[in-house]
Amino acid sequence: MSIVHLAWKSLKNRRTTALLTIISIAVSVTLLLGVERLRVQARASFTSTVSGTDLVVGARSSSLNLLLYSVFHLGNATNNITWQTYQELSDDDAVAWTIPVSLGDSHRGYRVVGTSVDMFEYFQYGDEQALSFASGGRFSDLFDVVLGSEVAASLGYQLGRQVVLSHGLDGAGLQQHDNKPFTVAGILEPTGTPLDRALLISLEGIEALHVDWINGAPPNALLSVSAEKARGMSLQPVSVTAYFVGLKSRIAAFRYQRAVNEYRPEALTAILPGVALGELWQLVGSAENALLAISVMVLVACLVGMLTTILTSLNERRREMSILRSVGARPWHIFALMITESMIYGVAGTLLGFATLYALLFAIQPVLQTSLGLHIAVTLPGTFELVLALAIVGSATLLGAVPAWRAYRNSLSDGLTVRL
Amino acid sequence: MPVIDLANVVYRWGSGKPVLDIPELVVHRTRKVFIHGPSGSGKTTLLGLLGGVLTPLAGQVSVLGTDLATLSPVQRDHFRARHIGFIFQMFNLIPYLSVVDNVTLPLSFASERLQSVQRSGLTPVQEAKRLLAHLGLDDPLQLERPVTELSIGQQQRVASARALIGSPELIIADEPTSALDADSRRAFIRLLFNECEAAGSTVLFVSHDRSLESLFDHSLSLQDINRAAVGEVL
Numbered sequence: 001m002s003i004v005h006l007a008w009k010s011l012k013n014r015r016t017t018a019l020l021t022i023i024s025i026a027v028s029v030t031l032l033l034g035v036e037r038l039r040v041q042a043r044a045s046f047t048s049t050v051s052g053t054d055l056v057v058g059a060r061s062s063s064l065n066l067l068l069y070s071v072f073h074l075g076n077a078t079n080n081i082t083w084q085t086y087q088e089l090s091d092d093d094a095v096a097w098t099i100p101v102s103l104g105d106s107h108r109g110y111r112v113v114g115t116s117v118d119m120f121e122y123f124q125y126g127d128e129q130a131l132s133f134a135s136g137g138r139f140s141d142l143f144d145v146v147l148g149s150e151v152a153a154s155l156g157y158q159l160g161r162q163v164v165l166s167h168g169l170d171g172a173g174l175q176q177h178d179n180k181p182f183t184v185a186g187i188l189e190p191t192g193t194p195l196d197r198a199l200l201i202s203l204e205g206i207e208a209l210h211v212d213w214i215n216g217a218p219p220n221a222l223l224s225v226s227a228e229k230a231r232g233m234s235l236q237p238v239s240v241t242a243y244f245v246g247l248k249s250r251i252a253a254f255r256y257q258r259a260v261n262e263y264r265p266e267a268l269t270a271i272l273p274g275v276a277l278g279e280l281w282q283l284v285g286s287a288e289n290a291l292l293a294i295s296v297m298v299l300v301a302c303l304v305g306m307l308t309t310i311l312t313s314l315n316e317r318r319r320e321m322s323i324l325r326s327v328g329a330r331p332w333h334i335f336a337l338m339i340t341e342s343m344i345y346g347v348a349g350t351l352l353g354f355a356t357l358y359a360l361l362f363a364i365q366p367v368l369q370t371s372l373g374l375h376i377a378v379t380l381p382g383t384f385e386l387v388l389a390l391a392i393v394g395s396a397t398l399l400g401a402v403p404a405w406r407a408y409r410n411s412l413s414d415g416l417t418v419r420l
Numbered sequence: 421m422p423v424i425d426l427a428n429v430v431y432r433w434g435s436g437k438p439v440l441d442i443p444e445l446v447v448h449r450t451r452k453v454f455i456h457g458p459s460g461s462g463k464t465t466l467l468g469l470l471g472g473v474l475t476p477l478a479g480q481v482s483v484l485g486t487d488l489a490t491l492s493p494v495q496r497d498h499f500r501a502r503h504i505g506f507i508f509q510m511f512n513l514i515p516y517l518s519v520v521d522n523v524t525l526p527l528s529f530a531s532e533r534l535q536s537v538q539r540s541g542l543t544p545v546q547e548a549k550r551l552l553a554h555l556g557l558d559d560p561l562q563l564e565r566p567v568t569e570l571s572i573g574q575q576q577r578v579a580s581a582r583a584l585i586g587s588p589e590l591i592i593a594d595e596p597t598s599a600l601d602a603d604s605r606r607a608f609i610r611l612l613f614n615e616c617e618a619a620g621s622t623v624l625f626v627s628h629d630r631s632l633e634s635l636f637d638h639s640l641s642l643q644d645i646n647r648a649a650v651g652e653v654l
Binding site for chain 2: 002006009010012013319320323324325326327328329330331333
């Protein structure tokens with residue numbers, strides 16, 4: 001019978017304490033890996049969203065604020081860009097394409113994004129992927145709407161469904177644009193970006209919704225313009241909230257950014273999304289580090305708990321050790337037996353921790369996707385996680401050397417007989 | 421060549437008075453020797469010296485012709501595992517191992533004893549079951565039960581099978597019958613002797629209970645051979 005076998009049977013004999021020790025290690029491993037996984041995945045998800053966009057332009061504000069409201073639909077725009085300014089700045093020689101976005105309406109908690117068909121043409125996310133349709137296609141009619149995958153899935157909408165949009169973003173009692181319902185013309189494939197949680201309509205559609213509104217107030221019955229009537233009207237957009245820019249060459253990015261920032265007629269801000277994201281990471285970095293530090297502390301506490309468990313078991317196992325000695329076990333066998341025990345704790349705790357992590361990831365993935373629009377990919381453990389796992393098993397084993405050494409010393413002094 | 425040969429062996433714990441001072445003790449092959457003495461007469465120390473876990477202050481401890489002092493601690497451990505089977509007073513068994521696993525345990529630490537079993541054409545488990553059957557433990561149900569649920573007598577028989585497996589040359593028994601009643605003691609010793617004779621093992625039996633000494637070839641009083649014990653009133 002090998003030492004590993006012996007250690008395993010011995011642990012099985014003390015299965016309650018052993019199991020509790022393993023569970024406590026597993027929980028801390030899950031916590032540590034989970035924090036790290038969320039951090040990496042959240043960053044990947046954010047970075048993926050802006051990967052195809054060179055610049056984002058909006059009304060003057062902090063770059064982080066602009067990035068959050070224009071790209072991630074978090075918070076509100078400070079101001080709009082006039083249509084004329086947008087036209088002028090889009091005409092720059094360096095610009096390959098622009099995608100305007102017009103925000104401010106919603107539908108059952110999901111944001112409505114007014115945009116142009118260039119969204120479907122030029123927007124790229126992840127690894128240079130363009131938007132594609134699960135069913136239907138782009139909006140072509142004034143009152144067509146394209147749904148993000150998450151919107152369609154959670155509301156159960158299909159092509160041809162009539163959708164009434166609301167004025168404003170959240171809360172109850174929003175004014176409904178119920179005289180101008182939209183029809184679902186297309187549903188996007190999942191992208192893992194905030195567009196999954198958005199409804200896309202044309203800029204003209206946005207204009208049509210608000211054509212009879214005066215100073216942000218809903219029309220009274222007399223002035224109200226019907227959907228049919230709106231079709232005949234001029235629906236040239238007055239403004240956009242922000243626009244995304246793709247450049248012919250990224251070399252021009254700084255020049256274009258300066259041109260926008262110094263644009264005289266209107267106070268604007270142009271940001272490089274990667275740089276703004278860097279600011280965001282810096283902002284949340286200390287919180288992340290604190291969380292990581294706490295997880296490490298929890299792990300250390302659990303390993304010390306394991307050490308306590310083993311050390312307390314030593315005395316009651318003294319006779320067991322001397323029996324082993326009498327049947328021929330060398331002192332180093334005793335040492336190996338004890339250290340194998342901590343190694344089993346470490347390995348089992350880490351494996352169970354990984355298993356729990358994946359179970360949680362599978363459970364939490366849809367929730368994060370729905371509630372935060374955060375796409376967490378459930379992938380195989382990365383190098384960092386494997387190194388971490390090895391480090392945990394290594395530390396457990398190393399800590400196990402303490403009781404192992406004591407058992408070794410005991411077995412030398414006790415010899416074959418122990419008096420209890 | 422004697423199995424045990426002690427010459428002028430002196431041992432003391434720490435820096436106190438010697439607890440053991442034996443000018444001579446010789447035990448020949450296949451003998452069954454009974455050593456009696458009250459507690460404190462140095463029995464445990466003698467067993468420690470024979471097992472190689474203690475080293476004498478002076479003198480020579482030879483087992484099977486090997487002077488234990490010439491061996492390193494690791495070699496002594498190995499020597500013990502290979503040549504000596506121990507049976508102790510009680511709580512002799514590893515509680516989390518099955519009966520058969522307890523019996524085959526020494527084979528994992530002494531390959532010579534494993535080979536000795538294999539030479540007989542049996543697997544370790546078969547040999548363990550054979551020994552247990554000879555010692556009167558042949559009920560398959562008993563073998564399945566946790567060792568902690570066996571009676572003391574049954575536990576001591578399991579411990580004997582463990583000492584005997586792989587046919588070590590020397591069986592050292594330290595008060596193995598103290599927890600048994602008189603009838604069980606005699607039965608236990610007969611079973612033990614049968615197996616030792618079959619394997620050609622020498623038996624050194626240490627006890628304070630002289631009622632058993634008639635069963636042995638030789639009986640010694642530790643007080644008679646231990647000069648350190650002379651004059652001590654216990």
